[in-house]
Amino acid sequence: MALTGLVGWRGMVGSVLMDRMVEERDFEHIEPLFFSTSNAGGKAPPQAKNETTLRDAYDIEALKRCDIIVTAQGGDYTTAVYPKLRAAGWKGHWIDAASTLRMNDDAVIVLDPVNLPVIKDALARGGRNWIGGNCTVSCMLMGVGALYKAGLVEWMCTQTYQAASGGGAQHMRELLTQYGTLNAEVKPLLDDPKSAILEIDRRVIARQRALSADETAHFGVPLGGSLIPWIDKDLGVGKSADEPFWGTSKEEWKGGAETNKILGQGESFGTPAVPVDGYCVRVGAMRCHSQALLFKLRRDVPLADIEAMIAGDNAWVKLVPNTREATIRELTPVAVSGTMSIPVGRVRKMAMGPEYLGAFTIGDQLLWGAAEPLRRMLRILLE
């Protein structure tokens, strides 16, 4: 059985990954070797078989024993350990949730329901680096990948509504704490049906603006009852307005770069990239990333055909009828959170013309957006 090192299995993405691996009985197919950055020598979790002691996640010799390493430890760990491990001659498979290696030419962004041919091709050529994609991109392609596979997309514009979990566990806590703080601020007024709503509103905005540095430590500004239309770094810092990426956030750049890389198109693949761009916005949802999509199709395709293509693409996508009732019941973060389902709804032709298609899709950013593509890649390697 493949000796499979697991790093970062206790964090938020790692815990979701472990749960899915248990549900799908992945541990029956591997000999796990659990690593820790903080508790080497401690007891491994119950999924351990022969190797019941936690190994030091920075111990290159211990890591070198593994046929496969799966890490959800984060980018700093990858930066610190991966180059040393390869330099020490390790030839195993590295499966990683972090973005550090994602755009390297020798790395494949794994999302097998969408890009199994790209993965198989890389495997046949000796590929050894398998990196999970940006959560927004992976969830989007699980929903509407069919349109890309059919070569129908001339360009796509996306407006995202990204959950707190994309920042990390502490960000989720901060959001909920802010909601609680705001509620507490106006609780007596809320309990009094005769109180004035504009007074409640005035007190809420005053409290939001008065949130301390501690209360906004992770997002930097209030998110509860607000939104933040910028995610990740500023790619335009130091550039002038006519240079590439001026005014683009890194999360927005990933939309185009990763979509094309996942599909095996763009600069390094010899086929032209499809332009993908839009705005990425943090909202007060917990762990589901939602996005409104606008496609310019290469030709006018009947709506029924488009719906059939989307619905038939993979086992997880779910076409939600474009009605008010179905939309508000089935196409929300609350409906999708914690499930493997990728609903796609609001599918309709837009007022700009018959080649302009709109859609709205949602995915759990910890499942399809992070953990699931990794464990599925592990299973592909074990085939």
Ligand code: HSE
């Ligand atoms: N960058 C994403 C976000 C999460 O901040 O929502 C990880 O892909």
